[in-house]
Amino acid sequence: MDGSTPHKPARPTARGRLFFANPGPTNIPDSVLLATARASMDFNDPNFLAVYDACVAGLKKVLKTEQHIFFYTASGHGAWEASLVNTLSPGDLVLIPETGYFSDSWAKMCGTLGFEVQMVAADWRRGCDIAAIEAALAADTQHRIKAVCAVHNETAAGTRLPIEQIRAAMDRVNHPALLMADTISSLGSYDFRMDEWGVDVCVGGSQKGLMLPTGFSFNGASEKALAAHRASTHPRHYFDWTEMLGRRHKSFVGTVPITLFYGLQESLRLMLEEEGLENVFARHARLAAGVRAAVQHWSGNNGPQLFCQNPERWSDSVTAILMPEGHNADDLRRVALERFNVSLGGGLGKLGGRVFRIGHLGDLNEPMVIGALGAVEMAMEIAGVPHAKGGVQVALEVYAKSA
Ligand SMILES: *Cc1c(COP(=O)(O)O)cnc(C)c1O
16 A cells, blocks of 8 residues: 555465364354354443353353353463462462363463472373372372363374263262363363363363354352352452352453354354254264274375374364374474465474364364365375375265265
């Protein structure tokens, strides 16, 4: 406009739709996008309050809880922080099963906030052993551990951690710690049962399985968590549950992101009414099986392989893929993006360059996943990454059989 160099896109403009195969944020359904296109309104307007109350009730169905939900205008990190500062006191000991980058990040946050952390060490490729978690709890005869913070779906490694088995381990040794579960990349993709599994605090966010833009996160909180909150002496303000309980929304300190709730109302309608939660889970399981079958085929010729080596812990929402030695995952991702307009997730932390990830959660169907797999197979060919050809064909067969 001012006569200077016109804007140049950072990558060649590919035509057609961006195939978005990241594990978060995720694809937003058109009807959800349209629902969020609302003019501003007072967040105490009765029309909005009706939408808000319906959203809270719907989200409780997804969490499978009848307990309270606290919302924050923050990404998942905010709800992580809120879970800790609301229920613990400075110096409290927290037990964290190691799953990967996200368990380590939550642990790092605990340390920064002044809590003591005990990790249950694990091989990221196999997932944390429940017996090791139980042994750590059994050894804590003084009950110094105040919370177990477990990542239900480790988005960096493509692994799941069975929260219900952690609850059973805690019950076997009669440990009174709070059980906290990060459900950010599992909620709405595969089963999570807050009340049945005795989860005291769960952590969720808008931009993964709930198919919304980034912008709010939340904690489900049990009666036991609320009692721990009343005893907690940790400083907090923006995330303070007591402050929130005194407000009309019983959540939020500050402005409520109203447009996101119009979007949530629609995404809950899609999940709970149009498709049905069980069908949502079945679709995610199907999509995941096809992706894994393709990767297992590619691995045949010393090609990329599944990062998770333990089938019991395979995630239905994201698959992490380990590159063959000497080949960089980010080079492959660049070819997929620049040449084919397909966006893949990168490796996080120590997996940077070694792993890429295919997100298969949210608003996706088989052809979209096949598109992403096809781009990966073409990109491997272009980038000279060894692999057994025909992984996409294998996925086609999996999908045709499970349709
Ligand atoms: C994405 C993610 C987070 C972080 O959430 P943000 O919204 O990026 O702050 C935490 N835990 C898990 C398991 C995640 O997948």
